[in-house]
Amino acid sequence: MSKVLVIDDYKELCALMKKCVEQESLVAVVANGGIEGLRILEENKDTCSLIIPDIMMPDLDSFQVLQQIRRTSHVPVLMLTAKSEEEDKVSGLRMGADDYLAKPFSINELMARVNSLIRRYTLLNPVSSSETDRMMFQGDDD
Numbered sequence: 001m002s003k004v005l006v007i008d009d010y011k012e013l014c015a016l017m018k019k020c021v022e023q024e025s026l027v028a029v030v031a032n033g034g035i036e037g038l039r040i041l042e043e044n045k046d047t048c049s050l051i052i053p054d055i056m057m058p059d060l061d062s063f064q065v066l067q068q069i070r071r072t073s074h075v076p077v078l079m080l081t082a083k084s085e086e087e088d089k090v091s092g093l094r095m096g097a098d099d100y101l102a103k104p105f106s107i108n109e110l111m112a113r114v115n116s117l118i119r120r121y122t123l124l125n126p127v128s129s130s131e132t133d134r135m136m137f138q139g140d141d142d
Contacts, residue, residue: 002049003027007037034060049118055081070096076117
């Protein structure tokens with residue numbers, strides 16, 4: 001089952017997002033800051049299918065969190081922010097974010113993006129438990 005890690009210091013929004021994610025038959029884990037989010041990610045690195053950090057947090061902002069994540073993981077990251085400036089969006093995407101959603105947002109749009117990112121991540125990066133998958137190409141030897 002896919003697990004979504006929500007990292008935001010706004011507890012009411014975290015509770016709402018957790019409820020919405022769980023209504024989609026996904027598991028939601030909440031962290032109320034960047035440091036806690038990185039710790040939880042480390043504990044769940046093999047089961048986490050999406051990370052949703054808020055840009056502005058008191059301990060580590062999501063740019064710092066994203067840098068740490070990208071050192072060891074390719075899990076999709078959907079950045080949330082109250083900032084809507086193009087420069088912030090471009091910076092986040094260039095640093096390795098997969099998508100960006102500005103607040104306020106609709107729950108329907110959030111969940112469509114969540115499902116899309118998880119679908120792409122799990123379809124393009126399937127985990128094989130018993131053997132390594134190989135793709136072989138045969139060319140013409142004319």
